[in-house]
Amino acid sequence: MIPSMVFLTYKCAKCDTTKIVPLACKSRICPQCGKKHADQWVDELVDRLFVVPHRHMVFTMPEELWVMFEAYQSLFKVLMDAVSNTVQQLLKDKHRAVSGVVCVLHPYGEELNLNPHVHVLLTEGGLTRAGECVSVSFLEYGALRRIWQYQLLTMVKRVLSRSLENSRLIDRLFREYRDGFYVYAKCRVSKQ
Numbered sequence: 001m002i003p004s005m006v007f008l009t010y011k012c013a014k015c016d017t018t019k020i021v022p023l024a025c026k027s028r029i030c031p032q033c034g035k036k037h038a039d040q041w042v043d044e045l046v047d048r049l050f051v052v053p054h055r056h057m058v059f060t061m062p063e064e065l066w067v068m069f070e071a072y073q074s075l076f077k078v079l080m081d082a083v084s085n086t087v088q089q090l091l092k093d094k095h096r097a098v099s100g101v102v103c104v105l106h107p108y109g110e111e112l113n114l115n116p117h118v119h120v121l122l123t124e125g126g127l128t129r130a131g132e133c134v135s136v137s138f139l140e141y142g143a144l145r146r147i148w149q150y151q152l153l154t155m156v157k158r159v160l161s162r163s164l165e166n167s168r169l170i171d172r173l174f175r176e177y178r179d180g181f182y183v184y185a186k187c188r189v190s191k192q
Helices: 033-046 063-071 075-095 141-159 164-176
Strands: 007-011 018-022 054-059 101-108 114-123 125-127 133-135 183-189
Touching (some): 063 164, 075 114, 075 125, 075 141
Antiparallel strands (some): 007 018, 054 183, 101 114, 125 133
């Protein structure tokens, strides 16, 4: 191994076995090269999508919730369901349509720190029950953020044990984030 290379060291807590994983070019876990793989994946995915405009969105949550997701791995399923419910509710309430959605969980941030967030590729519109295509290029960001917060916190509350500490945290997050949780939703992706 070259001394100047960056690498991760994993050590088993039970048997003390150590594994060194170099973070070299073409590694999916390399913070720099992993983005190249993600961009390539998006390009390949776009070729298989409906020929309609899509929106790239990133659903985030406050740091106070990160510890819960680390402690209770089952919450990652709740996270994905909350994202799906959010985007479907946004279109269904106003346009009575169901959108096309691709969700990708990112449990870590750029620095490989715990930072659960979900990247979403969403059709700008959807299909009604009658099979009609409805185009929706304008998203109401305020509503999106509030729906996201409501979906995530109520679903987490249902799954977690009913402790006073959990209830207080969820109530506090509703109070402190009156505008909802942040969702990046401005990047439009179009098929050439």
